[in-house]
Amino acid sequence: MxxxxxxxxxxxxxxxxxxxxxxxxxxxxxxxxxxxxxxxxxxxxxxxxxxxxxxxxxxxxxxxxxxxxxxxxxxxxxxxxxxxxxxxxxxxxxxxxxxxxxxxxxxxxxxxxxxxxxxxxxxxxxxxxxxxxxxxxxxxxxxxxxxxxxxxxxxxxxxxxxxxxxxxxxxxxxxxxxxxxxxxxxxxxxxxxxxxxxxxxxxxxxxxxxxxVLEVKAAYGKNTLQVDFEGNDSFIDELVLSGSVAVSERHPKSVELRLLGSTTLKTLLPFINERTELRRAELALPSLKDIFIMQVEGARHKPIS
The missing domain is CATH 3.40.50.300 (P-loop containing nucleotide triphosphate hydrolases)
Structure with missing residues (x-):
């Protein structure tokens, strides 16, 4: 066309x-x-x-x-x-x-x-x-x-x-x-x-x-963790300060995190579960918003909070 x-x-x-x-x-x-x-x-x-x-x-x-x-x-x-x-x-x-x-x-x-x-x-x-x-x-x-x-x-x-x-x-x-x-x-x-x-x-x-769209997202791998929780959300700041994750989206009872370096779901779950009431944790492909910002800023691991 x-x-x-x-x-x-x-x-x-x-x-x-x-x-x-x-x-x-x-x-x-x-x-x-x-x-x-x-x-x-x-x-x-x-x-x-x-x-x-x-x-x-x-x-x-x-x-x-x-x-x-x-x-x-x-x-x-x-x-x-x-x-x-x-x-x-x-x-x-x-x-x-x-x-x-x-x-x-x-x-x-x-x-x-x-x-x-x-x-x-x-x-x-x-x-x-x-x-x-x-x-x-x-x-x-x-x-x-x-x-x-x-x-x-x-x-x-x-x-x-x-x-x-x-x-x-x-x-x-x-x-x-x-x-x-x-x-x-x-x-x-x-x-x-x-x-x-x-x-x-x-x-x-x-x-x-x-x-x-799906191929573009898949090229970045399943490095996005979607978390639903009840209670204190200070664990998010702790994770960001440790360099384990970057925040893509943050809400009072949910957060979308991008895993950095060698961080895995297996290592994060006990940490999160000890600090808040975990309702859901799911690995997913990154959003186009994340990919968009990473490409435009030229900083793949820069937090987007």
Whole structure:
């Protein structure tokens, strides 16, 4: 569906993207990950034809990316691109017509999606009258109306509460089930683990790692210990001070630890059990959040508490 081959983009003395290569297969959800300033948005804008690469090639549907192919891409930018004085139904029809969709077909789809997202009562309201969450839902609808082959979603859950996040997530999974291909850029690692098939992590414009989500996690081994307990949690600080573990996530009755050096579950369990009421201890693959931070910081064993 999409291929980037040694793509680079330069701004004066700054390299935004450097020799970036990856492939997105048809029908998958692909995660484009990286910290702020990593080059994700620049990469997306090159795919969409907003920017042009200074080096390398981009292929979409086995053709060089071109303006003729833009109608087959839907792009949800992180920054909202809605005209505030236009009404909801009006702006959605406008965007659908820009992509070449017949007005009668577009109006049917607009009614469907407004009802689906429970904002049909706002169809005659101006964009500026909507909350940020409602605006995000309208922008999402504008991207899917013309049924593009590739949907590019940059932080699609931005500004959404948990209920509306689930609405968008359900829609994304339905689009995938219908055979659509999605390129998904986000900082929310828990969403990536739920829905992405493959990922690429970029940092300072360069590819750091990539592949299938499970394979990426498996490459780090089962070095994550998930512990549920009742009582005193001071044992966590003792373990960190000893250099045995790093803390990934910490809560009043649970903690996720990354085992360091030669530390094993067998050596930790008696120590923990003597100091608190242990309810559960399970070795697991590291989370993408852990892997993300380890790679970006360049410090595999640095605590993440």
């Amino acid at each position: 999409l291929q980037l081959n040694q793509v680079s983009k330069f701004y004066n003395n700054h390299t935004a993207v450097e020799k970036l290569s990856f492939e997105v297969q048809s029908g998958q959800i692909f995660g484009l990950l990286g910290p702020n300033g990593a080059g994700k948005t620049t990469t997306i804008r090159m795919i969409c034809g907003i920017l042009h690469p200074d080096e390398g090639e981009i292929f979409f549907l086995n053709q060089h990316i071109s303006s003729e192919l833009q109608a087959r891409i839907g792009y949800l930018p992180e920054e909202r691109g809605l005209y505030k004085k236009m009404k909801v139904a009006e702006i959605l029809l406008y965007f659908a017509r820009l992509k070449g969709q017949e007005a009668s077909v577009a109006k049917e789809k607009i009614s469907y999606w407004l009802k689906r997202f429970d904002i049909q009562d706002w169809r005659e309201k101006k964009i500026e009258e909507l909350s940020k969450g409602m605006q995000q839902k309208v922008q999402f609808i504008s991207v899917v109306l013309h049924e593009p082959d590739l949907l590019i979603l940059d932080e699609p859950f931005s500004g959404l509460d948990p209920i509306n996040s689930e609405l968008i997530l359900d829609a994304i999974l339905e689009l995938k089930a219908a055979g659509k291909t999605l390129l998904f850029s986000t900082h929310r690692m828990e969403q990536v683990e739920k829905i992405c098939d493959n990922i690429v992590l970029i940092h300072n414009g360069k590819k750091v790692l990539g592949g299938k």
